[in-house]
Amino acid sequence: MITLSDVHKSFGDNHVLRGVDLHVPRGTSTVIIGGSGTGKSICIKTVLGLVTPERGTITVDGQDVTKTGDRDAFLARFGMLFQAAALFDSLPVWQNVAFRLMRGSLKRPRDEAREIAIEKLRRVGLTPDVADRLPAELSGGMQKRVGLARAIAADPEIIFFDEPTTGLDPIMAGVINDLIREIVTEMGATTMTITHDMTSVRTIADNVAMLHGGKIRWTGPVADIDAAHDPYVDQFINGRAEGPIETVR
Numbered sequence: 001m002i003t004l005s006d007v008h009k010s011f012g013d014n015h016v017l018r019g020v021d022l023h024v025p026r027g028t029s030t031v032i033i034g035g036s037g038t039g040k041s042i043c044i045k046t047v048l049g050l051v052t053p054e055r056g057t058i059t060v061d062g063q064d065v066t067k068t069g070d071r072d073a074f075l076a077r078f079g080m081l082f083q084a085a086a087l088f089d090s091l092p093v094w095q096n097v098a099f100r101l102m103r104g105s106l107k108r109p110r111d112e113a114r115e116i117a118i119e120k121l122r123r124v125g126l127t128p129d130v131a132d133r134l135p136a137e138l139s140g141g142m143q144k145r146v147g148l149a150r151a152i153a154a155d156p157e158i159i160f161f162d163e164p165t166t167g168l169d170p171i172m173a174g175v176i177n178d179l180i181r182e183i184v185t186e187m188g189a190t191t192m193t194i195t196h197d198m199t200s201v202r203t204i205a206d207n208v209a210m211l212h213g214g215k216i217r218w219t220g221p222v223a224d225i226d227a228a229h230d231p232y233v234d235q236f237i238n239g240r241a242e243g244p245i246e247t248v249r
């Protein structure tokens with residue numbers, strides 16, 4: 001469904017992506033791992049058409065993302081959960097969740113948007129009384145749930161999760177990982193997740209792709225990762241300071 005072929009992207013002389021090939025089949029969950037600054041976020045931005053590669057092609061359902069025509073309709077197919085929940089401080093929780101249902105091509109009547117927001121909040125384990133609170137009144141874990149409710153509000157076909165557990169304690173991270181996996185399975189969505197958290201990888205992924213040196217170093221089913229016999233993958237999943245991946249101390 002999502003295919004990156006020989007994607008190259010540089011910023012000045014920083015050649016970040018050097019020929020990325022990646023295929024994410026419909027209805028599956030791919031997790032991208034790799035060190036800081038290896039270009040994981042850039043990969044996702046190229047799919048959304050927010051970053052244009054110098055070389056290579058990216059297709060969604062066979063359609064070149066740089067030639068989508070109606071950008072609003074194209075972006076309406078995606079949901080995103082950002083690293084910091086990225087909620088609007090001045091808007092009550094329900095309007096954060098319903099943000100995209102209140103404008104653009106997904107616009108619904110206000111009452112309907114609110115109803116959907118409350119249903120999605122319930123899906124992520126939040127009660128309707130949260131709907132009229134402001135994000136600042138919620139804990140970090142609750143804010144993450146609100147971000148998740150927002151990502152699924154418009155029943156997107158494709159969802160991107162950018163470091164969904166960053167900043168959460170291990171128990172709350174586990175809850176969010178389980179919720180993501182459940183929701184993705186029940187929605188049948190196609191997803192790409194960026195994470196450094198191996199618990200997230202093992203909970204969320206069908207397939208894992210490791211980005212290193214501007215290319216996909218290893219990819220395969222999550223069940224194969226421990227037997228990958230790749231020193232880069234091995235170092236990453238075991239969190240070792242020693243190994244082929246250079247670390248800045």
Ligand SMILES: Nc1ncnc2c1ncn2[C@@H]1O[C@H](COP(=O)(O)OP(=O)(O)OP(=O)(O)O)[C@@H](O)[C@H]1O
Pocket residue numbers: 011014016034035036037038039040041042043
């Ligand atoms: N708009 C930009 N202008 C210049 N350089 C950029 C820009 N966006 C990203 N980069 C550079 O591209 C590289 C990859 O960035 P990216 O955010 O994709 O990394 P990442 O793998 O997601 O890292 P992290 O795990 O730390 O979030 C970095 O070196 C970054 O500095």
